[in-house]
Amino acid sequence: MRVSLIQLLVSDTESADERRARAAALVRGRAGDDLVVLPELWTTGAWAYDDWQAGAEPVDGPTARAMSAAARSAAVWLHAGTVVERGDDGSLYNTALLFDRSGALRRTYRKIHRYGFDTGEAVWMAAGREVVTIGTELGRLGFATCYDLRFPELFRALVDAGTEILVVPAAWPARRREQWRILVRARAVEEQAVVLACCASGSHGGMEQAGGSMAVDPWGTVLAEAGAGEEVLTAEIDMDVVAAIRAELPVLQDRVLSIPAPENARSASAP
Numbered sequence: 408m409r410v411s412l413i414q415l416l417v418s419d420t421e422s423a424d425e426r427r428a429r430a431a432a433l434v435r436g437r438a439g440d441d442l443v444v445l446p447e448l449w450t451t452g453a454w455a456y457d458d459w460q461a462g463a464e465p466v467d468g469p470t471a472r473a474m475s476a477a478a479r480s481a482a483v484w485l486h487a488g489t490v491v492e493r494g495d496d497g498s499l500y501n502t503a504l505l506f507d508r509s510g511a512l513r514r515t516y517r518k519i520h521r522y523g524f525d526t527g528e529a530v531w532m533a534a535g536r537e538v539v540t541i542g543t544e545l546g547r548l549g550f551a552t553c554y555d556l557r558f559p560e561l562f563r564a565l566v567d568a569g570t571e572i573l574v575v576p577a578a579w580p581a582r583r584r585e586q587w588r589i590l591v592r593a594r595a596v597e598e599q600a601v602v603l604a605c606c607a608s609g610s611h612g613g614m615e616q617a618g619g620s621m622a623v624d625p626w627g628t629v630l631a632e633a634g635a636g637e638e639v640l641t642a643e644i645d646m647d648v649v650a651a652i653r654a655e656l657p658v659l660q661d662r663v664l665s666i667p668a669p670e671n672a673r674s675a676s677a678p
């Protein structure tokens with residue numbers, strides 16, 4: 408399987424329309440790949456909160472139309488990263504879009520863990536509630552987005568649902584680049600899955616993003632890793648490795664699901 412992670416530059420100086428056109432051209436240029444991945448919130452910018460209301464769109468909005476056409480033109484599976492979705496309930500969601508080789512929208516995933524504490528997503532967006540996977544001829548894909556990386560229980564749920572390829576669009580900050588590298592590899596090792604982690608590059612909204620997109624195999628081996636700037640990172644992935652490592656080191660079978668909580672769990676007076 409050949410995959411490309413399009414580590415798009417997301418800046419304050421380019422409009423969403425310009426970036427959409429540029430991203431579509433980059434996807435169209437990936438004919439021959441099997442799967443192409445874009446970063447998180449690359450149309451509005453993940454850190455440009457003030458632009459989210461104006462840039463919000465339904466799941467069949469301008470980004471979906473442009474990405475559908477690009478996927479069809481290149482005949483690739485396209486994980487188009489995430490958009491600011493305006494849901495039918497009027498709420499905003501951080502929503503991933505997956506298109507098949509014909510350009511059909513096959514899955515959406517609303518980010519479950521919202522980053523920001525008392526600002527950003529945590530304030531302006533609603534949380535997704537659904538763990539999402541899809542079976543494809545490439546293997547079963549599981550969805551997670553950026554901050555989700557810090558919550559291994561989501562990844563375990565994805566693997567319990569049969570995931571072999573974890574796709575993680577992101578807009579991770581440059582100042583936490585080392586945490587990104589560790590978490591991406593950790594998720595690959597603990598879930599014995601391929602991880603395709605595609606981060607934005609450049610600065611916007613006062614935040615420098617890390618770049619450093621990675622394709623990692625289930626051994627934790629980094630098959631390809633991008634630098635800090637805009638780049639199309641391509642990797643060949645041997646999907647047989649997933650079944651092989653799960654047979655050779657069947658750690659997922661050794662889980663103990665009934666570990667009792669300590670008696671003082673969550674007790675405020677615990678020493």
Ligand SMILES: NC(=O)CCC(=O)C(=O)O
Binds near residue numbers: 447579
């Ligand atoms: N966009 C994000 O989810 C940012 C996550 C982040 O900065 C972190 O986990 O650290």
